[in-house]
Amino acid sequence: MPLSSEEHLKLRQSESKPIVDEIRSWMNKRIVEVAPKSSMGKASCFFGSS
Numbered sequence: 001m002p003l004s005s006e007e008h009l010k011l012r013q014s015e016s017k018p019i020v021d022e023i024r025s026w027m028n029k030r031i032v033e034v035a036p037k038s039s040m041g042k043a044s045c046f047f048g049s050s
Helices: 005-033 039-049
Strands: none
Touching: 005 039
């Protein structure tokens, strides 16, 4: 039986949040190591603002 929209949202959030938090933590540690105008610097700023 398919999940309801609410169940699907809860499942997606519970599964993806730890991964996104880990990526955000990694990027925050690396942001001081890259030039702000580099591709990685721009991606870090974009990801950090979302």
